[in-house]
Amino acid sequence: MTQASTEQSGRAVNENRPQRRSIPEGLWLRCASCTKMIYKRHLEASLHVCPECQFHHRISASERVKQLADPGTFQEMFAGLTPCDPLGFKDLKSYKDRLLAEQIKTGSLDAVKAGRLFIKGREAMVACLDLTFMMGSMGSVVGETVTRAVEEATASNLPLIVVSCSGGARMQESGLSLMQMAKTSAALARFDDAGGLFISVLTDPTTGGVTASFAMLGDIILAEPGALVGFAGPRVIQQTIRQELPEGFQRAEFLKKSGIVDRVVPRGQLRSEIARLIDYAGK
Amino acid sequence: MATFYQLDFEKPIVELERQIEAADNRLKAELAAAGATGEESTPINPTIATLQVELAKMRERHAAELTATYSRLTPWDTVRVARHPQRPQSREYISMICRDFAELHGDRRYGDDPAIVSGFARIGPSPGIKVMLIGHQKGKETAEKIACHFGCAHPEGYRKALLKMKLAEKFGVPIVTLVDTPGAYPGLGAEQRGQAEAIAVNMLEMSRLRTPIVSVVIGEGGSGGALGIAVADRVAMMQHSWYSVISPEGCAAILWKEANEQTNQAAARSLKLTAADNLSLGIINEIIPEPVGGAHRDQRGAATNLLGWVLARLNELSRVPMDELLQQRYERFRKMGSYLESHAEPQAN
Numbered sequence: 001m002t003q004a005s006t007e008q009s010g011r012a013v014n015e016n017r018p019q020r021r022s023i024p025e026g027l028w029l030r031c032a033s034c035t036k037m038i039y040k041r042h043l044e045a046s047l048h049v050c051p052e053c054q055f056h057h058r059i060s061a062s063e064r065v066k067q068l069a070d071p072g073t074f075q076e077m078f079a080g081l082t083p084c085d086p087l088g089f090k091d092l093k094s095y096k097d098r099l100l101a102e103q104i105k106t107g108s109l110d111a112v113k114a115g116r117l118f119i120k121g122r123e124a125m126v127a128c129l130d131l132t133f134m135m136g137s138m139g140s141v142v143g144e145t146v147t148r149a150v151e152e153a154t155a156s157n158l159p160l161i162v163v164s165c166s167g168g169a170r171m172q173e174s175g176l177s178l179m180q181m182a183k184t185s186a187a188l189a190r191f192d193d194a195g196g197l198f199i200s201v202l203t204d205p206t207t208g209g210v211t212a213s214f215a216m217l218g219d220i221i222l223a224e225p226g227a228l229v230g231f232a233g234p235r236v237i238q239q240t241i242r243q244e245l246p247e248g249f250q251r252a253e254f255l256k257k258s259g260i261v262d263r264v265v266p267r268g269q270l271r272s273e274i275a276r277l278i279d280y281a282g283k
Numbered sequence: 284m285a286t287f288y289q290l291d292f293e294k295p296i297v298e299l300e301r302q303i304e305a306a307d308n309r310l311k312a313e314l315a316a317a318g319a320t321g322e323e324s325t326p327i328n329p330t331i332a333t334l335q336v337e338l339a340k341m342r343e344r345h346a347a348e349l350t351a352t353y354s355r356l357t358p359w360d361t362v363r364v365a366r367h368p369q370r371p372q373s374r375e376y377i378s379m380i381c382r383d384f385a386e387l388h389g390d391r392r393y394g395d396d397p398a399i400v401s402g403f404a405r406i407g408p409s410p411g412i413k414v415m416l417i418g419h420q421k422g423k424e425t426a427e428k429i430a431c432h433f434g435c436a437h438p439e440g441y442r443k444a445l446l447k448m449k450l451a452e453k454f455g456v457p458i459v460t461l462v463d464t465p466g467a468y469p470g471l472g473a474e475q476r477g478q479a480e481a482i483a484v485n486m487l488e489m490s491r492l493r494t495p496i497v498s499v500v501i502g503e504g505g506s507g508g509a510l511g512i513a514v515a516d517r518v519a520m521m522q523h524s525w526y527s528v529i530s531p532e533g534c535a536a537i538l539w540k541e542a543n544e545q546t547n548q549a550a551a552r553s554l555k556l557t558a559a560d561n562l563s564l565g566i567i568n569e570i571i572p573e574p575v576g577g578a579h580r581d582q583r584g585a586a587t588n589l590l591g592w593v594l595a596r597l598n599e600l601s602r603v604p605m606d607e608l609l610q611q612r613y614e615r616f617r618k619m620g621s622y623l624e625s626h627a628e629p630q631a632n
Contacts (some may be wrong), residue, residue: 086564087555088622091538140620145419149618169528171538171606174554175566180529180617181507182514185483186490186616193491209528212467212507213480217487231479232469232506250474258475 143180168208373418396440415451418461467508
């Protein structure tokens with residue numbers, strides 16, 4: 001249900017991988033999947049999808065927004081929401097220290113970015129989770145931001161797009177994190193009553209309390225190729241059933257076959273797919 | 284007293300209970316030997332008198348010990364009381380509080396998950412008010428436990444619950460849910476059949492069901508698996524139950540890198556999972572007291588308290604106009620969370 005349960009399961013983000021000494025810093029990157037060297041500019045131009053093997057590398061929320069929005073149209077909202085430590089949570093490290101370290105590392109206050117944008121000329125509300133901040137885990141700030149985005153979409157009659165990637169509910173806010181699942185779902189019920197269009201985009205990895213709330217409540221659910229999406233992380237399942245998991249289990253293509261996602265959409269086509277679906281819904 | 288599953292912090296109490304039982308048997312034997320038919324009219328027998336005094340003293344000590352032990356339970360102790368095998372489960376509460384129970388099975392799509400019990404019921408003074416009762420069932424005997432996956436419901440369980448709740452909505456019957464699960468089942472079939480979707484849809488639909496809903500965490504409130512039947516107008520926890528985003532063991536395994544007695548203790552403390560913690564966080568509305576020594580010592584006492592709470596809350600909710608009820612339910616969850624907010628100008632990217 002919670003973050004970190006999938007930390008070791010997915011493939012690692014490669015952007016900060018140590019480079020070979022002979023290669024100039026930051027110019028070349030190694031694909032996390034096929035291990036071929038890619039010129040960094042090429043990778044960026046292909047939206048961080050490996051030009052050799054089509055592996056979809058994980059990207060930050062800012063990068064995601066940049067990729068989705070018509071240039072210069074993203075207006076960030078609710079950016080003043082800041083996490084606090086309501087429980088005084090402490091494991092081997094205190095939550096306060098963890099938050100501070102993550103904020104310094106990422107330059108973000110928490111694991112989500114939301115606002116209004118245009119996609120191929122169609123106005124929409126968007127919320128993108130950020131894997132680089134505490135595994136995209138959902139605490140009060142993520143829950144509140146998503147809820148406000150839903151409410152804003154309802155009030156302004158805009159289509160809503162949420163791009164998920166998350167380890168799940170944030171343990172360090174315990175019951176309050178859990179309640180964000182109910183809060184976001186309840187807001188989506190009202191959006192549904194108002195006839196709103198919600199497109200949920202699942203990216204690698206989406207698990208736990210995020211999957212078990214808004215991520216699965218899309219009128220239309222899209223997933224990026226190869227994205228790991230599940231309720232429980234693969235490790236937990238393996239420990240429970242004590243047998244090998246089938247090849248491709250919990251990956252986007254498997255979910256499509258299981259009837260859980262509508263379409264598997266390569267990153268390069270995401271904008272046009274979303275625009276197309278918005279048109280079908282007449283929004 | 285029957286043989287009793289033993290929690291380590293209950294050892295002195297259980298030992299005392301054994302002594303009381305032995306003394307009681309001795310007293311009965313002495314009384315029988317003396318040919319006594321009742322307490323009156325028999326001449327004073329010094330052995331019997333001594334035994335009686337001793338017994339009274341032991342009972343006093345037992346009561347004091349029990350009260351003291353249960354007033355200083357650590358959060359981890361609470362988790363273990365919540366899992367006590369003699370603790371009443373949904374089916375036992377149903378048999379104790381319902382005048383009638385018409386069980387309704389299945390989700391009409393895949394199967395009938397025994398980890399969720401559901402059906403129409405009549406509760407309270409005759410003829411009883413009609414409710415839809417939904418609860419997790421962990422199982423008592425080994426076979427039942429296995430069938431119920433120890434209270435870990437599958438997607439079909441959550442869909443069964445929703446189907447019955449919609450039935451209740453259709454006929455204007457209020458819903459009572461009893462939460463008792465370590466968490467939703469993590470397995471192959473569960474994932475394939477959309478465990479996450481089933482839970483998410485339940486939360487969404489419960490938030491707009493046009494009938495009053497009350498929920499009680501009776502034992503374990505394990506994460507999304509618990510919340511999947513607990514989006515309610517009023518939520519209470521039994522005094523020695525727990526409710527949290529993850530079990531202490533799961534939390535310890537991830538954040539402390541290993542789950543053992545010590546890290547479980549620490550995780551249980553950090554997670555703020557007790558009834559008192561959840562009340563102060565605003566997650567629940569009330570705590571339902573359990574008899575001294577926990578619901579496993581006095582199932583009927585616990586059931587009486589639970590029934591009293593449910594009846595009172597349903598009575599109160601029945602007076603609230605439906606639109607207002609839904610608005611209040613929305614707001615109940617809408618305000619949950621804790622964050623700071625600075626009002627910076629929105630930035631363009």
